[in-house]
Amino acid sequence: MNTLNPSLLSTFVPTGTLRVGINLGNPLLASLDGNSGDPKGITVDIANYIATKLQLPITFTSYPMAGATVEAVKSNEVDLVFVAIDPVRGADISYTPAYIQIEGAYMVKDTSPLTKNEDVDAVGNEIVVGKGSAYDLYLTREIKHASLLRSANSQAVVDDFMKGIGNVAAGVKQQLESDALRYDGLRMLPGRFMVINQAIGIPKARVDFEKTNAYLSSEIQELKDSGFIAEAMLRHQVQGAKVAE
Template sequence: MKTIDPSSLSSFAPTGTVRVGINLGNPILANEDQTTKRLYGVTIDIANEIGRRIALPVQLIPFKTAGATVDAVKTGDIDLVFVAIDPVRGADISYTPAYIQIEGAYMVKAASPLKVNEEVDVAGTEIVVGKGSAYDLYLTREIRNASLLRAASSQAVIDDFMSGKGNVAAGVKQQLENDAKRYEGLRMLPGRFMVINQAIGIPKSRALYESTTAYLSSVIEELKQSGFVADAMKHHNIQGAKVAD
């Protein structure tokens, strides 16, 4: 097992506690018990394992959206985040390899003429996305003819869509399916429009971020190869995702 050197450790967790940003906007990664407010999920398991390996306490700090966790990285208020790899975010965040791959998908109303993903990017189509999400950033780069309507969060996409905004809803496949259970007359377009690679990120503003990223990358590879990530996904009954290659 690789160890982290003391100078990198003090740069990584300057307060002596690993402050971890937990994105509650993606139920594949993390959730909050509505009664106890206890956080649970794959990312919590990984965060606690990192804390165990470096012998530091872990403080879990929940955020409603991935964008909010990224903002906290920029201000230095957190030391580690679990977010999708994206070149825009990469200006401020240093990434490990991916640990989980998640599919981004489109949902439409049952009467929609749209049948396949390739029909979405046309003039007149309005796609509802969660502001600052990985798929928002991706679609902002890739969509040429359709327009994007940004909901306040990933959780709000289906509610906005069903209130009359847009004619396509975009998001993490599992979350769309879960949110759509509150309504009738919705269907998912087959397949996916993107693969979302989820990774650990740390602030590039830290002096020794490169050596810290190298250490965390080795941890992630160990957790994938040992079956830790797969076991965590099974324990939390995660569907619609797979351990990254």
């Protein structure tokens, strides 16, 4: 049975309450309940499971985008977060293995001459991305010729794009497809430009964070093996993503 000894638990959860940072920048994984205003989604389910297993009270703090969530765990406002694995963030955050994989994709207007992902990285193209998102960090490293234009968050990408900003919108495939339903004259480029691996992150500044990460990693593996993640995806109607291997 996976467990944490009292000493390790006190370094992982120094206040005695598991403080969880929820990233609302990816509605596939978390959103606010329309009635209660409380966060809900796969990440909330996983956090509640861990708190129950450790017999701890739990509190949630919601953040509008991944960047703010990352800063919260780095500054010890929260004990763990749910964000995409990224090497830049990895300087300060220790990740579990991924629990779910999501595709990053491009969207253009019907009139665009661009027909495939490989067309995008060319001089003159301007890609609209959510500031501080996993795909912003990825494209910042990978794009050599096109320019990046950053929206305030992931949810603003399509609206900014339709206001005439940029000629390519980038983001989580399912979110782009959902946002595009509000407009005419848009199409997705086929395939994906990246796979986004979502995981639990904890601050490396904590004592014995490696041991805590090992515990959380074993819990994530158990949740994948037991079907918990797959069932949560069905319950929250998450489509187009898959349980990470």
